[in-house]
Amino acid sequence: MKVAVSFLKSDNYVNCIKRINKSKADFIHVDVCDGKYVEGKNFTPKLLNKTLKVAKKKLDVHLMVNNPIDYINEILYYDIETITVHLSIPNLKESINYINSLGLKVGIAINPKQDIRMIDNFLDVVDQILIMSVNPGKGGQSFIPKVLDKIDYLNKIKNKYHFTISVDGGINDESISYLKDKNIDLIVSGSFITSSDDFNKQIKILKDSI
Ligand code: DX5
Numbered sequence: 001m002k003v004a005v006s007f008l009k010s011d012n013y014v015n016c017i018k019r020i021n022k023s024k025a026d027f028i029h030v031d032v033c034d035g036k037y038v039e040g041k042n043f044t045p046k047l048l049n050k051t052l053k054v055a056k057k058k059l060d061v062h063l064m065v066n067n068p069i070d071y072i073n074e075i076l077y078y079d080i081e082t083i084t085v086h087l088s089i090p091n092l093k094e095s096i097n098y099i100n101s102l103g104l105k106v107g108i109a110i111n112p113k114q115d116i117r118m119i120d121n122f123l124d125v126v127d128q129i130l131i132m133s134v135n136p137g138k139g140g141q142s143f144i145p146k147v148l149d150k151i152d153y154l155n156k157i158k159n160k161y162h163f164t165i166s167v168d169g170g171i172n173d174e175s176i177s178y179l180k181d182k183n184i185d186l187i188v189s190g191s192f193i194t195s196s197d198d199f200n201k202q203i204k205i206l207k208d209s210i
């Protein structure tokens with residue numbers, strides 16, 4: 001299991017990214033909020049480009065935005081592993097095709113209240129399914145155990161497709177126990193790691209718990 005670290009809840013994005021660079025995190029999880037798809041706004045496309053200049057690890061980009069292409073065009077030349085968009089955005093198909101055309105992995109995120117069966121139409125094209133275990137938009141929220149049903153559903157069908165399973169939101173040394181034996185490929189954790197002085201210690205706690 002891999003760990004991506006989110007800097008969304010940190011006070012200083014650039015400093016936090018520099019600390020993630022030095023840690024044993026597998027990826028930097030880049031949360032982008034546009035003030036439209038989610039209430040808060042943390043980046044314009046240009047500011048996103050500028051902020052990521054300090055990043056030295058592969059990026060796991062999570063776009064909580066209505067128009068992913070505006071943001072993607074600004075970060076094309078970064079070292080990106082996956083770009084994740086949300087199931088319920090207006091131009092989902094166009095966004096998926098665009099990410100594909102760039103040769104990048106396509107992630108699709110599903111919110112706690114959404115029916116997992118909405119993903120069925122995209123199972124052939126999706127590389128990473130991001131199960132949101134909090135409502136999107138803010139770091140530091142509590143893990144919602146009900147989303148575990150979605151993971152069970154995905155595990156039942158996983159061998160017919162090529163997607164990996166990722167879980168994002170509220171993951172700490174306690175809630176991680178919900179994910180034991182759930183066959184998770186990637187967990188995303190923010191405040192549990194970035195509020196600590198020792199990122200590697202926190203990452204190890206999560207990795208050792210699964
Ligand atoms: C929620 C974000 C998550 C979140 C993770 O909108 O997508 O990536 O910030 O941070 P924690 O671990 O603090 O919930």
Ligand code: ZN
Binds near residue numbers: 029062168
């Ligand atoms: Zn995220």
